[in-house]
Amino acid sequence: MTDAATETVSVRKTAFLTDATICIGCKACEVACKEWNEVPEDGLVWSGMSYDNTRSLGASTWRHVLFLEELQVAGPQVADTEDPFRWIFLSDVCKHCANAGCLEACPTGSIVRTEFGSVFVQPDVCNGCGYCVVSCPFGVIDKRSTDGRAFKCTFCYDRQKAGLAPACAKACPTQSIQFGDLETLRERGKERVQELQRRGYQDARIYDPQETSVGGLHAFFVILGEPEAYNLPPAPEVPTAYLKSAWISALVSAVVLLGVVCAAFAF
Amino acid sequence: MNPSRKPRATEERLDEIRRTAQDAAQTPGAQGLGAAQSPSSSSPAQTKESYYGLPVLKKPVWTWEVPLYFFLGGIAGVSACIGFAAQLFHGDPTLIRTALWMGLIGAAVCPVLLIADLGRPSRFLNMLRVFKLRSPMSMGAWILVAFSGCIFLAVSSHELILHGFTSPRWIYLRWIGELTAAITGLLLASYTGVLIGATAIPVWSQNREILPPHFLTSGLGSSSGILELLGFMVPATQILGFVASGLETILGIFLEVRERPIDGPLQHGKSGWTLRIAGVVEGPASLLLRLFLGGRPGGRCAAAVCFIAGALLSRYGWIWAGVASAQDPHALFQLQHKT
Numbered sequence: 001m002t003d004a005a006t007e008t009v010s011v012r013k014t015a016f017l018t019d020a021t022i023c024i025g026c027k028a029c030e031v032a033c034k035e036w037n038e039v040p041e042d043g044l045v046w047s048g049m050s051y052d053n054t055r056s057l058g059a060s061t062w063r064h065v066l067f068l069e070e071l072q073v074a075g076p077q078v079a080d081t082e083d084p085f086r087w088i089f090l091s092d093v094c095k096h097c098a099n100a101g102c103l104e105a106c107p108t109g110s111i112v113r114t115e116f117g118s119v120f121v122q123p124d125v126c127n128g129c130g131y132c133v134v135s136c137p138f139g140v141i142d143k144r145s146t147d148g149r150a151f152k153c154t155f156c157y158d159r160q161k162a163g164l165a166p167a168c169a170k171a172c173p174t175q176s177i178q179f180g181d182l183e184t185l186r187e188r189g190k191e192r193v194q195e196l197q198r199r200g201y202q203d204a205r206i207y208d209p210q211e212t213s214v215g216g217l218h219a220f221f222v223i224l225g226e227p228e229a230y231n232l233p234p235a236p237e238v239p240t241a242y243l244k245s246a247w248i249s250a251l252v253s254a255v256v257l258l259g260v261v262c263a264a265f266a267f
Numbered sequence: 268m269n270p271s272r273k274p275r276a277t278e279e280r281l282d283e284i285r286r287t288a289q290d291a292a293q294t295p296g297a298q299g300l301g302a303a304q305s306p307s308s309s310s311p312a313q314t315k316e317s318y319y320g321l322p323v324l325k326k327p328v329w330t331w332e333v334p335l336y337f338f339l340g341g342i343a344g345v346s347a348c349i350g351f352a353a354q355l356f357h358g359d360p361t362l363i364r365t366a367l368w369m370g371l372i373g374a375a376v377c378p379v380l381l382i383a384d385l386g387r388p389s390r391f392l393n394m395l396r397v398f399k400l401r402s403p404m405s406m407g408a409w410i411l412v413a414f415s416g417c418i419f420l421a422v423s424s425h426e427l428i429l430h431g432f433t434s435p436r437w438i439y440l441r442w443i444g445e446l447t448a449a450i451t452g453l454l455l456a457s458y459t460g461v462l463i464g465a466t467a468i469p470v471w472s473q474n475r476e477i478l479p480p481h482f483l484t485s486g487l488g489s490s491s492g493i494l495e496l497l498g499f500m501v502p503a504t505q506i507l508g509f510v511a512s513g514l515e516t517i518l519g520i521f522l523e524v525r526e527r528p529i530d531g532p533l534q535h536g537k538s539g540w541t542l543r544i545a546g547v548v549e550g551p552a553s554l555l556l557r558l559f560l561g562g563r564p565g566g567r568c569a570a571a572v573c574f575i576a577g578a579l580l581s582r583y584g585w586i587w588a589g590v591a592s593a594q595d596p597h598a599l600f601q602l603q604h605k606t
Contacts, residue, residue, distance in 0.1 A: 128386015
């Protein structure tokens, strides 16, 4: 699936491993991302949803810390033994899919695959058609209404080019956000899940859908429980998987319609 | 400090953010904070299903121009096809000329609507930087360009012949123009179904095989309806009116009786009622008017108006259905668990 141009560049593929089990919900990643990338403010509202007033990723939110409150009974993350309740934090981010819906959909070629394997929107090319917005199976990329163009996490392409770690990873005080080589982090994620399961977190798992048409992520997560609780789709599909059947339907019905119109005038 | 003059964050600043977080951020959940003290402890169970019921997907950002473009593009494309078929079978010369002009006018209006919808309209030419088979939006831009060229060739050669340039060369060019305009026109009228069908929006993607024929049928009935309103009460427009409203009736019944959770936006709420009303107007209402009053020009015009209104409304209904579908995380999860 990777195009030939990126194959020839011998740069290591990088990734994020974001671990919900050691996130403390401090939102340093959100702040660092906003400051480094000069992302504008996008609304100051009280959501009433735990301590999460950011709510979701968007055109001007490229890291988003989720605050999950669950009725659970096991593990040290449980607060209050009388009324057991589990609090989980996770810093969500663009997944930089191996087969990225936004990249495939982009009609201007603005969205490209970088030499690091990440998915990057070139702001000087994007014309704000909005097709990437409906093509992302994770609901990450969005159009910034004040600007007109689409924006999402750049994977700090500028910093990576300079050999630096992305701002969020650098600012994370607990190493919940780890940045590094794709395959190394995949292994580390697996080991981390095994370790958590040994310690009694039976519902620990890695979120990295490799068996669907998305074909794996370059930003994967260690989570506890079902992905749905984090609004992570359990079986995301890249929309190009729908192209064949839709085009066949269009072409067949176009031929039939041509026949019908000709018949009407031949009659 | 003036925020606009604030220097960009530095490595030292990122270190400072980390230290501040380390020093100041507590993990209230780790010690002592009871569930009763947390802001939303009254309904923590909802997080098991989805994250506070918030949408997983982003809703379509397209403005009112896009559904109107779907509608007009469909009419323009099918009109070119009607013009070609009428030419092929020696139809009414005025009808041929009118149908071709409808195609050309549509081809002139459509790009305006599309450009107006862009976040950066001045960059509309960026659409033609790449030719991308895997992007229906890219293919659509090229289809529209190709259709514009073909219909311009068809209309201009047709007009030249009418104005006395009757050499075989012009007739040959007219045939090429009309044939290619018919082919690209059919693509223009149907690709919009692929455009929304091949997206992450569940109600669109799960109806991707229905959308192209639905949009084509809408274009067919609307185009022949406009010709009827312009006075072309020939048998062909009557037949096409019957076919289009008949097909829309069948589709309407199908959408109504089928029960899939993912199709909720097609049946309920603003989008559901829009599509239902549109479906009844362009389907059974238009069909019955044509069946019982189709013998008179007034009846045929009424049937045509019904169909055109329904077809226009249904394009908005489908876009609104996509907006509603994107905001329902539960239907999305249910769909993905089945597959």
